[in-house]
Amino acid sequence: MNIIGSSIIELSTVPSTNNYAAELIRQTNVQNGTVILAHEQTAGRGQRGRIWHSSSGVDLTFSIILFPEELGTDKQFYLSRAIALGVRDHLENLLKKEVFIKWPNDIFIGDKKICGILIENEVSGNALGQSIIGIGLNVAFSDNSMDFMYTSLKKEMGLLPDRTELLKNCLASLNKRYQELLANRYSRLARDHYNALYKKEEWAEFDLRGEVVRAKILDVENDGRLIIELEDGSVTSEGTDTLRHIVYGTDISDQRSN
Ligand code: BTN
Numbered sequence: 001m002n003i004i005g006s007s008i009i010e011l012s013t014v015p016s017t018n019n020y021a022a023e024l025i026r027q028t029n030v031q032n033g034t035v036i037l038a039h040e041q042t043a044g045r046g047q048r049g050r051i052w053h054s055s056s057g058v059d060l061t062f063s064i065i066l067f068p069e070e071l072g073t074d075k076q077f078y079l080s081r082a083i084a085l086g087v088r089d090h091l092e093n094l095l096k097k098e099v100f101i102k103w104p105n106d107i108f109i110g111d112k113k114i115c116g117i118l119i120e121n122e123v124s125g126n127a128l129g130q131s132i133i134g135i136g137l138n139v140a141f142s143d144n145s146m147d148f149m150y151t152s153l154k155k156e157m158g159l160l161p162d163r164t165e166l167l168k169n170c171l172a173s174l175n176k177r178y179q180e181l182l183a184n185r186y187s188r189l190a191r192d193h194y195n196a197l198y199k200k201e202e203w204a205e206f207d208l209r210g211e212v213v214r215a216k217i218l219d220v221e222n223d224g225r226l227i228i229e230l231e232d233g234s235v236t237s238e239g240t241d242t243l244r245h246i247v248y249g250t251d252i253s254d255q256r257s258n
Pocket of ligand 1: 015016017018019041043044045046047048052060061062063106115116117118133134135136137
């Protein structure tokens with residue numbers, strides 16, 4: 001059964017689909033898997049409290065409401081893995097080229113970001129009570145000052161794809177991965193997520209506690225922490241609070257969301 005997209009709410013304009021989803025949960029008995037799709041966001045939110053810009057009527061901006069009550073809090077990062085993989089699978093099928101997940105869950109083609117994911121979880125006891133998953137896919141977003149860091153489907157395909165079709169196929173890929181999660185296929189999700197990681201096992205620049213270091217990704221822990229090897233041979237495990245993957249001399253999510 002397809003949970004994600006079991007109900008779709010389409011809005012012409014909204015400040016943020018993630019905020020709208022949170023409000024809906026507060027005020028109504030919203031169905032598990034409901035998708036909020038907006039043709040325009042006036043105050044889209046990105047990671048680390050920043051603004052997410054998108055082109056109205058062109059880019060795909062939506063949020064998914066999930067109540068994964070059977071998912072223990074220790075498995076939260078598997079949801080993040082499943083969602084990033086769902087988007088990655090969809091784009092690989094569409095574009096017939098390799099698409100990467102930049103830790104923890106940016107979607108990259110080559111060295112450019114094509115999609116951002118903002119997951120906001122609420123814990124209830126030992127389980128993940130509710131999750132709002134915001135997805136911003138660049139269908140044709142373009143901004144001269146940022147084009148060296150971002151790509152879009154239009155650029156990758158040479159044409160403007162149909163958004164209804166895109167959403168349908170993206171939800172189908174997300175459902176497949178979500179079913180894997182519900183079927184406890186944890187090792188498969190962890191393996192596929194690791195295999196899809198951008199710049200794994202190669203020397204790359206990171207910001208580690210405010211210092212620029214060169215490091216190599218060795219693995220991802222099941223709580224989402226990244227295990228890296230530093231140039232002096234030491235190995236450390238870090239979360240997003242202390243570590244950022246540097247692309248183009250800065251953390252890419254800081255640029256788009258200014
Ligand atoms: C990032 O910074 O990479 C995450 C971007 C997430 C943007 C999406 S667009 C739909 C949903 N609503 C929001 O306000 N943000 C997310």
